[in-house]
Amino acid sequence: MPREREMNARVVLHGMWVSPYSKRVELALKVKGIEYEFVEEDLTNKSEALLRYSPVHKKVPVLVHNGKPIAESLVIIEYIDETWKEGPRLLPQDPYERAKVRFWAGFLHQQLFEAMGSVLRTDGEAQERAVKEMHEKLKVLEEGIKGSYPGGSPFFNGDNMGLLDVVVCSILGNHKVREEVLGVKFLDPDKYPTVTSWVKALTELPLVKEAMPPHEKLVAIYRLFRARLLESAAA
The missing domain is CATH 1.20.1050.10 (Glutathione S-transferase Yfyf (Class Pi); Chain A, domain 2)
Structure with a gap:
């Protein structure tokens, strides 16, 4: 039950429409069929949330799942694949x-x-x-x-x-x-x-x-x- 609640928790993606890094996370979420909220960030005027969630790089994308932030696009995609196992796999099993x-x-x-x-x-x-x-x-x-x-x-x-x-x-x-x-x-x-x-x-x-x-x-x-x-x- 805790695992099910974790997967069904709110998913928020802080990104930017033109960012290829954000785009790859969006695509991964869509492939897996995961509902998410997209927050468009202005990198010339970064939101307090972005700075709080990404204190090291202060960049997009940041995925927030159940209040927990994950940064860096490739790391995020692997997290998505490991968390939502019921959808199409993004990485091979072998x-x-x-x-x-x-x-x-x-x-x-x-x-x-x-x-x-x-x-x-x-x-x-x-x-x-x-x-x-x-x-x-x-x-x-x-x-x-x-x-x-x-x-x-x-x-x-x-x-x-x-x-x-x-x-x-x-x-x-x-x-x-x-x-x-x-x-x-x-x-x-x-x-x-x-x-x-x-x-x-x-x-x-x-x-x-x-x-x-x-x-x-x-x-x-x-x-x-x-x-x-x-x-x-x-x-």
Whole structure:
């Protein structure tokens, strides 16, 4: 009974509509079919609740379950999977397969996303170097998952959308927005056929379409972000 009360307790997600970190937690909650309340945070004027729940990083997302806060997107997703066991599993049961998913999620989260961020905040020769590095990371991803990704299914796990699919959506799901803003090709189907078909299949899912922000709204905010980043770098 205590375990049942714990799972049915109030779930609140403190996030930001444009944050890919928040988006991946939203997707995980939707995959599991968990009802939750979304609290939109203004990171230029952080709420007292956010500062209280995330005293170390003071960032989104933060999941509050039964009054207990959990921070950092990948940690939150694993917590969701371990707490709500009755829904689709976000990580494989097999320890080796689970370790592979964690490895590639870490690679996407720490290396590819950082390389993509460098493209956004640089210009000229620095941006050219950043683009080259990003494509090197994409090549590593393409070669690394080629034998693991089941091409006949939109999901890395094969049965349902899992942690790695969620992370890919949050990072590469808006690649067309970045391409429009930066004039840089991110996903080339000739160079990265496996990754491109994977991302395309995922972004066409109704659940993902519903969760992702409108294209034009993202284009506007990314242009604003880029202008501010370049201005800050030149100062």
